[in-house]
Amino acid sequence: MNLTTTLTDTLPTLARLREQAARQAADEGAELNAQMLLATIVARYPDPTDWAEIKAETQPVVAAYPSRVIALVNDSAAAQSPDPVRVGLLSAQRSDGASAIRGELLTAALQGRAFEEGAAIAASWSASGIPTVVWWNGPAVTDDHLFEDMLDIADRILVDSSAMTDLAAEFTVLGDVVAGSHHARVTDALWLRLLAWRQAFAQAFDQPAARLDLEHVTSVELAVQQSPGGQAAALLLVGWMASRLGWRLDRRTTQGWRLKSDGQAVDVICDPSSITNGLIEMVRLSAPTSRYLAYMPSPEDIVVDCQSDLAPITHVAVRRPPPTRPRLRLDDLLTGGAHHHIFRQSVAIARTLATA
């Protein structure tokens, strides 16, 4: 059930739609789920996207997390439409099999300046008293007007660093945001995708004896997709390792970077890879008498082969979680920013490396 309307008549139209649904539910003897909304989700679509596609993408999110979804769609044909807004209700099947309304979807097709000022529309349509989550969909963080405005209305902003195109500029912006210059907290989908790599290395060094090797790492070699996304993944993963192990940037090198830990050099080398089903093909940590090689034998798994006199276990494997999109789950994204300080430190080092 959805209706088209104008920008000014959106909320009254939504109210009418809800009343209509309530009456229909009463007529059918069904129960209208009166569950309060838990969040407003503002999703940015930088390219024309139709109602059905937005609905398909947001419905699973709303099913798990009752929300009002406001989709701001950049559409150069919007000016021709007298009713650029469409509102509808989103329902989902409950665990008892019954269908229940779980949320609301409001889409606005906007063009030019109107799209750039979309935060004002989102602010006026947001449900009061609940958090606003901005889903910065599409090309990554840039120093653009809409992003700045969105930071002001958001309690949390979801970004995807793998969509970055200018790593130095965008990691600088991201670094400022996560450093706390805004009220909004950040969840990065790329950070979540790197979880399995982080988990794999953590698991390899869960062996107490192997942990001694961490103090003597001399190089980190990565094979990453030849794209800004691959580079962003490498920077964030190295940023994470460096933050955990106390490595600091010494200088840029021809193949990557030299970091230092207690005076000891750690060379980070980034090699291009032709990998297509991910961003990172392999990561190898080397110490004088040991090597830890992490790679993906299948799209679902990451394994670490440990060659060390100290590590009794030679092979550990970790399940790679499903990609964040299209199976986006808001609760994953919302809690993905937990341990924010680790993410913040990782981004700070990634930024230092990107701008070196």
Next chain:
Amino acid sequence: MSMNGQALDSALGANPLREGLAFQEAPPGQTLIIFGGSGDLAARKLIPALYNLERNALLPSSLAVVGLGRRPMDDESYRARQLEATTNFSRTGKPDPELWSAFQQGLYYVRADFSTHAGYEDLKRELAEIETRHGTGGNRIFYLATQPSLFPEIIRLLGETGLNRGPGTTRIVIEKPFGRDLATAQDLNAIANDVFDESQIYRIDHYLGKETVQNVLVLRFANVIFEPVWNRRYIDSVQITVAESVGLEGRGTYYEEAGVLRDMVQNHIMQLLALVAMEPPVDFQADSIRDEKVKVLRALRHLEPDQVSSNVMRASYGAGFVDGREVPAYRDEDGVAPDSTTETYFASRFLIDNWRWKGVPFYLRSGKRLAKRASEIAIQFNEVPHLLFGDSNPDGVPPNVLAMRIQPDEGVSITFEAKQPGLGMRVRPVRMDFGYGQSFAEESPDAYERLLLDVMLGDQTLFIRRDETEAAWRAVMPILEAWEGDSVSRLPTYEAGRWGPRQAGDLLRADGFRWRRL
């Protein structure tokens, strides 16, 4: 001198790469070794729970499960048997063929004699091979799902053959009952703690894995509106009910030895009581929570022998109708002695001697073959000190009740008074209700799914510590001792399908209360 994994772990400090990852529900590789792997618990609960974890991509890909049993069987037969069991007992129904095919490759069966060193040496060899094949990281979980009488010997032999200290982490899961009285619980704990460190021991009470039980903590400590009134100044009484409509389900022999006090009260109900009555823990670490639970259990007032009969009611069910079906009396069930005096119903009044709860009665009841399956914690608040609307409501107004429904229809409701529409000032109770099923579209995981995952993650929060189980036994021992000294030849009976013996109401009536209708 070689150091084992655990000693080296503590010498080196925490893994710096691990920080922040434990909360991502991605456990490291494991081998789960199930003693009693061909038994009922494995088939009905453990394997279906593991499969559902796999279905939700929550298991490590490097997981191997080794079922240990005495029956002769090869891996293929074991896998086929577990597929059938998972089809029958999994909450998600028939397994997806492709997913099961991948999952079952990690399932093994080892025929072993649990009572000899040789059996454990065989197991060691098998484990070394399986761990290499699956890359489990040498992490092991021993799950005791055998008859409880075998626990001490298995634990001892695990220690004697060095299996208590493996190449990675080693943990042991012990199923309830933890002993059949305080002395046997202490004996079992002594053996377990002799062989394993307490941090390796996971005493499992599946009740704590239920979503709604964990929600008791969330309700109390993630909301500011309840805790200020959560004490003797505002609460009149607490009722905890764990009612079952089922009978013995083929466990007559076990039940004859146990009775409802050992089967439900000493563990499940005492845990619920502890969660309701505990002080706020300083953090959500396992030991912080368990410290507070132990304090409450230690503060339970122990009954004197002459107080048992006036504070405790026991009975056994007679014949009756449940769900429209005629059912026999307890004494006529298979495996039950015709002159049995085992209780199938228990009701009691407990008091907690601490600042928060002094004088507030905690009424506990549990039974089999009751009117329906229902578990609930109900907090009844005091009556208003002065009734302004007495003229229109000569009988007064009922007190507020906060009810936490554990199962079924999981949720929380608050009953409060509202003005009845009309010109007068009539007051009527209304209910504000939160239902899990309505509010969350997702189905809750089975308790074993949560608990198995927690063992793999090394989180002991929902497991029972040694002192907790002993404190719970201490609280019920005066009752058991009084019953043992009692020469009754027949317990009072209640008709199956009803809410227990009429006399159970007397316990509350004397205090001006009555059992809630569920």
